[in-house]
Amino acid sequence: MNAGPFRRITYSLFATQGIFSAAMVAAFTVMAITAADLSGSRAWAGVPILSMFVGRFMASYMMGRLMDQWGRRPALVAAFAIGVVGAGLAVTAVMARSFGGFVLASLVFGMARGGAEQMRFIAAEIQLPGQRARAIGLIVFAGTIGSIAGPWFYQLTASAAAAAGYDSSVGPWAIAGLLMGLGMVVLFATLRPDPRELGRSIEAATSAAGNVSARAMTTIFALPRVRLAVISIAIGQVVMTILMSVTPLHMIEEGFQPGDISVVMAAHMLGMFGLAPLTGRLVDRIGPYWMIGLGALTLVITSGLAFVAVGLEGLAAALFMLGLGWNLTFVAGSALLMNMVTQAERARSQGVTEMINSVAGGLAALGAGLLLELGGMPVLAVGGLVLTGLLIAAQAWILAIRAHLRPIGAESTAVVAD
Numbered sequence: 213m214n215a216g217p218f219r220r221i222t223y224s225l226f227a228t229q230g231i232f233s234a235a236m237v238a239a240f241t242v243m244a245i246t247a248a249d250l251s252g253s254r255a256w257a258g259v260p261i262l263s264m265f266v267g268r269f270m271a272s273y274m275m276g277r278l279m280d281q282w283g284r285r286p287a288l289v290a291a292f293a294i295g296v297v298g299a300g301l302a303v304t305a306v307m308a309r310s311f312g313g314f315v316l317a318s319l320v321f322g323m324a325r326g327g328a329e330q331m332r333f334i335a336a337e338i339q340l341p342g343q344r345a346r347a348i349g350l351i352v353f354a355g356t357i358g359s360i361a362g363p364w365f366y367q368l369t370a371s372a373a374a375a376a377g378y379d380s381s382v383g384p385w386a387i388a389g390l391l392m393g394l395g396m397v398v399l400f401a402t403l404r405p406d407p408r409e410l411g412r413s414i415e416a417a418t419s420a421a422g423n424v425s426a427r428a429m430t431t432i433f434a435l436p437r438v439r440l441a442v443i444s445i446a447i448g449q450v451v452m453t454i455l456m457s458v459t460p461l462h463m464i465e466e467g468f469q470p471g472d473i474s475v476v477m478a479a480h481m482l483g484m485f486g487l488a489p490l491t492g493r494l495v496d497r498i499g500p501y502w503m504i505g506l507g508a509l510t511l512v513i514t515s516g517l518a519f520v521a522v523g524l525e526g527l528a529a530a531l532f533m534l535g536l537g538w539n540l541t542f543v544a545g546s547a548l549l550m551n552m553v554t555q556a557e558r559a560r561s562q563g564v565t566e567m568i569n570s571v572a573g574g575l576a577a578l579g580a581g582l583l584l585e586l587g588g589m590p591v592l593a594v595g596g597l598v599l600t601g602l603l604i605a606a607q608a609w610i611l612a613i614r615a616h617l618r619p620i621g622a623e624s625t626a627v628v629a630d
Contacts, residue, residue: 217404217405217410218338218339218410220402220404221335221338221402221403221404221405221407221410222335222338222347222350223402224398224399224402224403225331225334225335225351225354225403226335226350226351226354227354227398227402228288228292228331228395228398228399229328229331229332229351229352229354229355229357230354230355230356230357230358230361231357231391231392231394231395231398232292232295232328232331232358232391232392232395233354233355233357233358233359233362233481233485234357234358234361234362234365234391235295235299235358235362235387235388235389235391235392235395236325236358236362236388237358237359237361237362237363237365237366237477237481238362238363238365238366238369238384238385238387238388238391239299239302239321239384239385239388240261240457241362241363241366241384241460241473241474241477242366242370242380242381242384242385242460243260243261243264243318243457244257244258244260244261244457244458244460244461245257245381245460245461245464246260246306246314246381247259247260247261247311247314248461249381250305250306250309250310250311250314251311254458254461254465256311257457257458257461257580258457258458258577258578258579258580259315259578260314260315260317260318261318261453261457261574261577261578261580262574262575262577262578263315263316263318263319263322263574264318264319264321264322264325264574264577265322265570265571265573265574265575265577266319266322266570266574267298267318267319267320267321267322267323267324267325267326268322268323268325268326268329268566268569268570268573268574269322269326269566269567269570269571269574270319270322270323270326271291271294271322271323271324271325271326271327272326272327272329272330272563272564272565272566272567272569272570273560273563273564273566273567274326274563275287275290275291275326275327275330275563275566276330276559276560276561276562276563276564276566277559277560277563278290278327279327279330279334279408279559279563280408280559280560283406283408283409284334284403284406284407284408284559285399285400285403285404285406285407287327288327288328288330288331288334288399288403289396289399289400290327291323291324291325291326291327291328292324292327292328292392292393292395292396292399293396294320294321294323294324294327295321295324295325295328295388295389295392295395295396296389296392296393296396297320298317298318298319298320298321298322298323298324298389299317299321299385299386299388299389299392300389301313301316301317301320301321302314302317302318302321302385302388303382303385303386303389304317305317306379306381306382306385307378307379307382309379317385321388322570324392325570326563326566326570328395329566329569330559330562330563330566331351332347332348332351332352332546333348333546333550333558333559333562334407335347335348335350335351335407336348336546336547336550337407337408337410337411337414337550337555337558338407338410338411338414339414340414340418341418342496343496344496344547344550344551345491345492345493345495345496345500345543345544345546345547345550346489346492346493346495346496347492348488348492348495348543348546348547348550349488349489349490349491349492349493349495349543350488350489350492352484352485352488352491352492352539352542352543353485353486353488353489354485355481355484355485355488356481356482356485356486356488358481358485359477359478359480359481359482359484359485359486360478360481362477362481363473363474363475363477363478363481364474365384365387365391366383366384366470366474366477367470367471367474368383369383369384369386369387370383370384370470371383371470373386408559411555411558412555414555415554415555425556426554426556426557426560427557429560429561429564432552432553432557432561433561433564435552437548437552438548438549438552438553438561440504440545440548441500441545441546441548441549441552441565442545442549442565442568442569443545444504444507444541444542444544444545444548445541445542445545445546445549445565445569446568446569446572446573447511447541447572448507448511448537448538448540448541448542448545449538449542449569449572449573449576450572450573450575450576451511451514451515451534451537451538451576452484452534452535452537452538453573453576453577453580454576454579454580454583455514455515455530455531455534455580456480456531456534457576457577457580458580459473459476459477459480459527459531460473460477463476463527468524472524475524475528476524476527476528476531477531479528479529479531479532479535480531480532480534480535481535482532482535483531483532483533483534483535483536483537483538483539484535484536484538484539485535485539487536487539488539488543491503491539491540491543491544492543492547495543495544495547496547500544500545500547500548500551501544501548503540503543503544504540504541504544504545504548506540507537507538507539507540507541507542507544508537508541510533510536510537510540511534511537511538511541513533513537514530514533514534514537517529517530517533549561549562549565
């Protein structure tokens with residue numbers, strides 16, 4: 213099998229994921245600040261973030277179906293085009309001082325995420341069994357580009373917009389739109405042949421079961437291991453969103469400067485993405501279950517740090533650990549899901565997973581602003597501890613079930629009934 217197309221597609225997805233993450237970081241860093249400014253209250257700071265997750269929820273399953281019907285490339289190009297539109301609407305809303313318009317723009321921008329967030333699964337489906345988690349880790353690692361470039365874009369463009377007489381929030385959203393346009397062009401030009409066809413050829417060559425009919429989504433998501441995968445992804449997202457989404461606003465209110473926010477957000481993004489290749493290799497080597505447990509432990513430690521983090525160094529350390537906990541639960545959960553479904557089921561099951569993740573993250577974003585208003589960072593930390601406890605309980609439940617069933621290693625490619 214010629215390895216050239218596989219490498220080219222992997223490089224294309226890596227580059228595009230980097231571009232996407234830079235756009236997301238630039239926009240997300242300023243989102244809560246802009247929301248509080250336009251609405252006049254920090255209690256509303258999480259509403260546009262919730263709206264973004266709603267848009268992601270609305271588009272995720274639709275994008276999964278489009279990937280099955282059209283192919284991965286056309287659906288991803290469409291997702292990035294939607295991102296350009298959403299960023300343009302955000303610029304317009306900020307200039308018009310319209311909170312409602314900004315919420316709408318966030319929803320449209322979130323719809324782009326519904327497709328773009330599935331790039332890690334696309335990278336994994338063109339890999340041989342036993343190498344899928346490291347492919348997911350590689351694509352997640354591409355977010356390091358965002359962790360470096362995103363805060364820099366935020367600071368540079370916010371300052372440039374203010375110097376030109378515009379609201380400083382205009383700059384980050386403008387650059388986010390340009391980056392999404394660049395990602396659209398890269399995908400259109402380089403994602404050939406379509407990964408869907410390569411995935412089918414790999415499954416035909418490696419699957420001992422032959423052609424298997426796609427199961428109903430209700431059947432798939434009734435499997436305990438699939439549920440653990442989804443819980444791992446969703447709770448990691450929720451804990452991260454609760455603590456991270458309002459940190460820039462918290463820092464502004466505590467007297468920190470935009471440069472300080474950039475440092476903390478860069479540390480957070482480094483934790484999210486910097487060690488992802490190692491995470492992927494460890495998942496392939498020792499299986500996803502241990503890594504999910506390690507991620508839960510990391511989130512517990514992070515929630516504890518949030519109680520005492522006050523200075524720049526403390527906040528940077530806490531946000532780095534928060535990102536690392538998300539990394540572990542996200543990569544391991546994604547790999548576990550990939551191992552439990554066939555090629556014919558992947559796009560739709562990934563879409564459903566992204567829908568669930570969007571709902572969880574959106575509710576967390578909405579609650580973050582309210583909890584910050586209620587009791588500040590300590591209350592947010594308590595929320596993180598409680599939610600991580602649920603992940604630990606789910607992990608213990610699955611391991612208890614697994615003790616009575618044939619285990620599935622990280623290298624497994626066949627779907628085994630629970």
